[in-house]
Amino acid sequence: MAKDNNTKPNKPKFNSWWIYGILVALIIGFQFLSSDGLSSTRKKTTSDLLEYIKNGDVKKVMIISNAGYAKVYLTEEALEKDSHKPVSKPSFSLNPTESPSYVVNYASLEIFEKEIKDAKALNNVDTIIDSEKESNTFENLLFTLLPFVLIIGIWIFMMRRMSGGSGGGAGGQIFNIGKSKAKLFDEKTDTRTSFKDVAGLEGAKEEVEEIVEFLKNPEKYTSLGGKIPKGALLVGPPGTGKTLLAKAVAGEAKVPFFSLSGSDFVEMFVGVGASRVRDLFKQAKDKSPAIIFIDEIDAIGRARGKNNVTGSNDERENTLNQLLTEMDGFGTNTNVIVLAATNRADVLDKALMRAGRFDRQIYVDLPDIRERKEIFEVHVKPIKTAETLDLDFLAKQTPGFSGADIANVCNEAALIAARKEKKAVNKQDFLDAVDRIVGGLEKKNKIITPGEKKTIAYHEAGHATVSWMLEHAAPLVKVTIVPRGQSLGAAWYLPEERLIVRSEQMLDEMCATLGGRAAEKVIFNKISTGALSDLEKVTKQARGMVTVYGLNDKIGNLTYYDSSGQDSYGFSKPYSEETARIIDEEISKLIEEQYLRAIDLLDKNKDKLTELAERLLEKEVIFKDDLEKIFGKRPFAKDVKENAEEEAKKDATTNSSEEE
Template identity: 75%
Template sequence: MSQIKSNKPRYNPWMLYAVIILIIIGISYTSGGSGNSKQISLSKFYNLLDENKVEKVVFNKNTAKIYLNKEAAEKTDNKSENLPNLFGRKNDSPQYIVDVASPDLFQKKLDEAHLSGKLKEFGSEAESNWGEILTMLLPVILIIGFWFFMMRRMSGGGAGGGGGQIFSIGKSKAKLFDEKTDTRVTFKDVAGLEGAKEEIEEIVEFLKNPEKYTSIGGKIPKGALLVGPPGTGKTLLAKAVAGEAKVPFFSLSGSDFVEMFVGVGASRVRDLFKQAKEKSPAIIFIDEIDAIGRARGKSNMSGSNDERENTLNQLLTEMDGFGTNTNVIVLAATNRAEILDKALMRAGRFDRQIYVDLPDVRERKQIFEVHLRSIKKVDDLDVDFLAKQTPGFSGADIANVCNEAALTAARKNKKMVDKQDFLDAVDRIVGGLEKKNKIISPEEKYAIAIHEAGHATVSWLTEHAAPLIKVTIVPRGMSLGAAWYLPEERQIVRTEQMLDEMCATMGGRAAERVIFDKISTGALSDLEKVNKQAKAMVTVYGLNEKLGNITYYDSSGQSEYNFSKPYSEDTAKLIDKEVSDLIEGQYQRAIDILTENKDKLIQLADLLCEKEVIFKEDLETIFGKRPFSKEEIIVETV
């Protein structure tokens, strides 16, 4: 459909500036030209007249303009007639100005001077005040022009567009994706997330064929909340819904509602739902809804009226206000569902909560296959191996691995991306950039090798610790050395598993104590990790015998705003003691293991100093096969 073009000239703000410049030019040309003239007394003028220095006099009722002859003008200090004005025009302003008290006497004096030859010419002129009038009117003209300019902007005119106008500040900032013109993301582009996709596909079916459900008395759900860790694909799922449903899709972030002006958020919510109803069936997607959906009364420390609360109240009203026959479904995404308001989570608003979890090994393989479509890779690339090498990675992490692998291959001038490029990419993302040129003394290098060999030895000799993949003493990121493990993907964790992991983590510091009888600052990250694990065992999971089956974890997030601890001082002392006992116990256990295998520990450290990077096969050469066969069981089950 062609648009009708209007013949009305489009308003341009530069027109206002052009008018102002023309006014200034007019003032310059119409002014009397006496701005640079010097005021003198009448007696001094008579002296100049007697000395034959005056060439012309022009006077009106009370003022006379004195023009000197050429010789006198060159000698006087006031040479304004030789200076050009602002626009380059020759300045013909008089040298002096004289106030005339008695016009008749002044006229008589000029007649006498003219008759005696002392004055060449003189005359009178009508008094003109146009310059003063325009100077007085200029501020008024500027104010009126600025007012018209702002009124046109506020009413929707001007070049600023809809988003920059004052009266449109309460309009919704939602981006509308048209099902006919915009590029669509489909469920084929979303790998893994089978359970979440099943729930989402049903919502799409609601919009495509609502009669299938309403004919037997069912009601279309009003909202679905996508919950999960960052990078798991919540926003991607929403885009897939937009592509599959083939209906108008309004997308915006929770922060788009919040503005510095009071009432704007609520106004934008109203406008958003109004647009969605007009285009129904439609979908509204609010990303990061916790920006406005936080539980009321929790974040407002001052007790004053909070703009976010007003926005949330309006959202609650709109979601519960329109009927089920409007075919408008609200999707929202957040990774902090525990802090959302209970009224927002009740049935009738967000009827469904869809948990989007981190992908397992099978889903990671599917995600790799999606992202590998656009990458030139070798034919024998083992995708199953890549999936097993990336436990705990989200979909966004896997996309980053694929991109980093392509960059690594290009850096090496390769035409295809191979397995080693992906391994280097994982190392780069997990450990940081490799720093081979970092200056490390031989003593420090051996100390780092002992530390990393201690981790490797303890993890190899403890049953439930994660199996080791490789160890390196090449600095990466902020670490001087690193050990890579392949953790088992568990759904529940038992006490002995956590203790073995803590023991392996303390293996580095324990190795320093066994070999050097000294400890260093290199175990900071190990201590931080172990402290978190031990404290979680005692205060969160209830795995401590002395405290018993008790937890101080608050899943609602309300304890975030409490200034007091949920336990007494005596309990706090007991917690500190139990956490310390757990850590010291595993530290001593690691020392005992390393003392028994001191020769193998030194042999491993020497090999590490020589090669800088060692793998699982090197540990098998020194320690023999790992005495626990669970690693093979893990591979078989996945």
Template identity: 55%
Template sequence: MTKVKKDNKNKLPKAYNPNWLYLLFFAFIVLVFYINPVVKTKEISWLEFEQDMLSQNDVEKIVVVNKETAEIYIKKERLLLKKYEGVAKDTILSATSPQYYLKLGSIEGFENKLEKAQDNFAPQEKVEIIYENRTNWIETFSWILPFLLILFFWIIILRRMKPGSLGSSMFNFGKSTAKIANIDTKSKVTFNDVAGLKEAKIEIMEILDFLKNPKEYTRLGAKIPTGVLLVGPPGTGKTLLARAVAGEAQVPFFSLSGSEFVEMFVGVGASRVRDLFKQAKEKAPSIIFIDEIDAVGRSRDKANNFQSNDERENTLNQLLAELDGFGTNTGVIVLAATNRADILDKALLRAGRFDRHIYLELPTREERVEIFQVHLKPLKLEKSVDVNLLASLTPGFSGADIANICNEAALIAARKKKESVGQDDFNQARDRIVGGLERKSKIISPKEKNIVAHHEAGHAVASWYLKNVDSLVKVSIIPRGKSLGAAWYLPEERQIITKSQFLDQICAALGGRAAEDIIFNEISSGALDDLEKVTKQAYNMVAYFGLDEEVGPISFYDSTGEYGRLLSKPYSESMGKLIDTEVLNLITTQYQRAKNILTKHKDELEELAQLLLKNEVANKEDLEQILGKRKATELLQSED
């Protein structure tokens, strides 16, 4: 077996660690201010100097420093005397350093006193006086030190704010924070990992093909699209599709979030936009991906902006100029994603900036099958798992929701110590995600449990005999999340809803309250959620969809968001009263309809409620045993 020699050339150099410089800096401060100097000089008074030193002819010379301090040097032979014994030991550099010093009030007074004290001295015995001007570096450093400390801590803050070298963190506020993915460091996600979204993938792949083979398009005079906007509800795969583009593209890919343009400093956002497009143009052809572009591309309407000079608006203006301004922007495609396209600025959405708008909707049943197949690959499954059934049980689920169900099912199976994930685990995962966590430990009084059982049985019986209500799967009175019970339906995928379907749904939702009224001659607060949904549906029918005969084919729906900024409603008071009246009549009529159905099938209602009190759950087989087979062609219509 041959040994592979390690290539030291490919090793990255060790990162420079400046911590030892910080330690050295603080050590210097400690040495200067807290450690006593090696040379010790003792301060004395004039009287002590005159009587003990000057009169005894012990002084060799006097050095006056900056006309403030007099340094006194003792003769070498006199230092051997007993009175100088302590000074001689403490002073290591006694030959070159003064032994004492004297503070001077004024230089003239000191000279006069010194002259009077030496009146009786012989000329050769008088002490020599030397005048010197010195710079005290310690005092100078003491007032510079606070500024150095402020600069020092400011540099540390800047390093914390942005990783990188010391110099780059100080001056790179306006630099782009985009992460670049080159060919060598591209994303591992490809279009094979993106299930569904066939039309969106075709649009994106065409743009990638343009970047790879531009001559096939430019020979006919076509121009490369400037921008592509991905719009759709949360979890539909906008960011995943962008990752696939990064993995498939053979060009540099810049990715960042819209919030990274907005900073606490004025002008930073616009500067980062300029730097981002500058880098992209240098590496053209390239792709820029801006996730959640609504953070910076919000509409500049004055009604939404109370600031005269908003940093977000400046950033947006710079982004508009870079996308399609006076300068050329060839070879750079901007890919953006948002779930709030309604609040984006109109100038950002026009052709020439974002030429293509790709709408990603919630997946259909066939697309959910593909998404399940992708997320089920890493799981150990039982043979009983039916992917088609899972797709049927999850209408309205996004790709992220399906991924969550698969992961939750695996966690439930692992909690049960199972070797593989079964169909029942997926059903429990769906129930947990939709309804919340089961709370069997929640204490409910027998009276309340009886009310809940009849309430849920009312929903089940009313919906069973209504033609346009979704198929009922099971009924449960086990507390789950915030609810005390639930009726589980298998919704059909509809693109439009007719008036009769609306009415049947409202009637079924009022079945729980109607059952309480019939059985107990009293109603409770348990129907709050049902009443909220029913009221919204009724107002939608009357005010938005034009399904009411009295109000007529009029819609006050606001797709542009302009009504929301008005203080008044877009209709008169008389129209508002008419809408309220029709909504109330619609709800009361369907409530009476639900009571008629439950009164006719009161025995079945009681039987189902008792089954729920006994087992807490009634499956579809139990419902068919009590209520019979549900046939859409033979449903009762006489209760209308």
């Protein structure tokens, strides 16, 4: 068989660690070869040495005064004796000097010398007693150079790690720490997210889809003289899908996508943040058209000069200055669009928010009922359900939930079903998951005395009764006295999703919130500490009515709310002491009026309140149907309409089943 001449043998690659290994081997070998064979000799005690001297076996004793031992050399006649045969053969050593037969360690040099001299004189032997100082040139040199070698080695190791094994870039070979940490999205290897995976957020999706279109087909817009926007800022509460939108842009755009967090610019070294910003935009310009996504931009984009007493934020301000320059400075970045996300838009610097940098601010709000249904449709797909879920019902049961909360509900429902050894997830598991997320974990084993349980039952029944009697209060879903999370009892409501709120609506909600404490007062003529969260809620609502929304006649059409957040570091109130006194009086007056209103309502319906509380003590959990049996249907127009719709649905279901 002919041998391929082009085949080259695989030569081993050179590794710098080989040099270190060779040096260590040479050191060990040199130390071993330079030894005088002491390791092969037998150690003896002082008494053994004195016995050998008495027998005339010792030719010479060489005392090493600086090492604490002595070398014993035997006579030729002594080496012929049977007792010394183990040391009669010379040990291997490259040292040309004669090797000692024995080694004797001593504690005190003066005592040791005296004992040897006394033994020599007593036995009248001609043993030579001598002393010397032992020096090892190699060891001395090694211990002198070793610290310097270690320092140089550690320095080289740190520099190699900091350089990351690559040349050039920001900071050069040594200080490559200034290089950007941005991750370049690769659509072939990374998990791809498309706009189809983003449910709801129609307005925000339309904006970011247009950004992708800018980069795919820029001539469509520039042909008319327009300019491609420099950046878009995604603003909204946590969990609403800002980062998910950016992932969808990365999946849809056929352009390089650089993703990083605002904290990636922060480093303990001075100037690193600005260096990383420069390197990031340099990479993006080299690969333009490109998109840069900075998550949590408030880490570096906070307003400059705020509360800068110690100067500790100079490095962050330098990073922000560099970002401002890169986005809209003398050196324009052609076809590089910056996306950023934050839930703290009020603290961002004004220069960062101006047109020409972030031209568009896309507000990603909490989803409404229609969008929540779409989000449920996305997250229910991978879950094995036992029935066809009514997603409209689930969307109604989750007001104020963000997209992340809904994803958590679906996941928690699956975990609850698995905990109960079910083969599939049903509607009740989803409701239990909502309760788990809103109220916390049930604590059925919590020790509560009968008196406390009765107080809790009347407290929660008071909430339910007052809310049932008031037109604008949120309709009740269920009431429970089973401890959950930090609460001893809870009432679940289904609040109406309003864009604007009127005074009478807020007052009804405050009255319903105070219904628990009012029930304790009506039934027991005593109040407890169980209304803490209720008092906190109504105090905030009353303060908002007086100082924020201008819904108080005495204060008038004034607001002391600063939506820009610029006054958050002020040391003075925006009103006088007299106005502060009036505000406190009006807040207290509002709350007390609603408290007395709740007491009056419960006094008139005391028998129904008692019946509801007794049923709650019996069942521990009651629903809307139980309240209808006691109080009857709510007489308000909206509830009558909803009840009529429910009856129509039931009739339609009955008719269809009869036809089948």
